[in-house]
Amino acid sequence: MSDLRDLYQQVIMDHKKKPRNFREIADANHMAHGNNPLCGDALVVYVKMNGDVIEDVSFQGSGCAISVASASLMTESLKGKTLAEAEVLYDNVHKALTGEDDAAELSGKLQVLAGVKEFPARVKCATLSWHTVHAAVDNDHDISVSTE
């Protein structure tokens, strides 16, 4: 049970119960819908860019603890980043979660996401918000992504 308590209790339960930036951004200039049809997880991610910088990022929606917490952590870690910095972070999260690169560095609270790779069936829960924000900043219009 210790692995699980580590995974769920420390950071994930905190963010599940009190998701950060859980709101709409009225003047967002990018947004995307993320769906995981098999679990029913559904998120909307809003991004407000100021030039090259992510001035504000938020999300709304519902899902399992891992998907909600990952989205919450994602908004905290991307706010104030440049697009180039965000891209590096996105890559590192993806690599850490898929185990593609064990050395991929995740700093601070994001380290908890690396623990999800021990639960392969749940990796897609953790990646949903990251795929969604990636789609949002890549496009000028509202698009949908699905992780399956």
Next chain:
Amino acid sequence: MTQSTYNLAESMLTDFDIAAIRRDFPILNQQVNGHSLVYLDNAASSQKPVQVIEAVDQYYRLDNANVHRGVHRLSQRATDAYEGARSKVRGFLNASSDKEIIFVRGATEAINLVAQSFVRPQLQAGDEILISYLEHHANIVPWQMVCEQTGAKLKVIPMTESGELDLSEFDALLTNKTKIMAVGQVSNALGTVNPVKQMTQKAKAKGIPVLIDGAQAVPHMQVDVQELDCDFYVFSGHKMYAPTGIGALYGKQALLEAMPPWQGGGDMILSVSFEHTEYNSLPYKFEAGTPHIAGAVGLGAAIDYMQSIGVDKLAAYEHALLELATDKLSAIEGIRIIGTAEHKASVLSFMIEGVHPHDVGTIFDQEGVAIRAGHHCAQPVMQYYGIAATARASFAFYNTEQEVDALVKAIHTTQELFA
């Protein structure tokens, strides 16, 4: 539950020699994440007794060869074993002839066979196929495919809040355009036992052929296809203690005779020239290619095993266990049971308030408790309840009262974590 039925259930739980039965299932005796395995995912796939494992092992060690063609001894033994298994399936379903039993990969393949070989050739645009809201995707998608191919329409028997079929408008759904009614006997998502005999009677009275999906029924109850009077009955072996990749289609002989072959290949032909092929007789006409001989042997052994305990006896034990689990979960605050039909078999679907079923599945797994979390390949049922998924515990006759307690404990652990 009334006091008298509860007493009956209690005595049922103590009369059954559960320790002896569990010794027959070696896989159950293991630790998962530091806990004794509690396997409650039987509706997805059941475990196999040593009698089945050894029958398959012995077949490969002693008898393996191709069937219906060799003149040598092993080929004869393999053929005898394979055809012997067919006779066991005939007896298990009480079909009238071995010719009515077609070996297939599973219920899914059997439904596709009937959809393409029996139904599709007679369908015209505007014809109707009747299924129910409770169906597994395997009894939805093959019919949608023939509808797309022919312009026929899929009609759906509605359901009620308790998870039963709503048969109030049933007569009106049986029209002169209905070319088949295909319904599940037991819902895999909710455990509802549907009144398939009465439904079949009504459909047959209007001349409508009937297919019954028995994938979730045969592991848990005695089935008699002659008594049901259905035209087709399908099931998978792996949900009834047999190997994966084997199952059976029962079809009334006259219908099977009239149907064209579904797949072409070896074993399904009598003679082949480039001008003409003469098809084999039943049941071989529908068994193209070398079949899953070892699987059929394992299925025969599983039938022997279930009959050695007594199908009625194991059904009664499972029912008592399901009643006990239902009572215990109903008493827990924050638990919502999904599917509260009067007649149920094996399945207990539920939600823990405030916890996504996939989180439930992961936390239970850490306690050694294996359940299914998801939509159970029955998304329309989930849509009816406005949910994406449920947690589902499903029981087999090797499960115990102590395992029901482990389920309850895992629920408490989950609730504490999410409190």
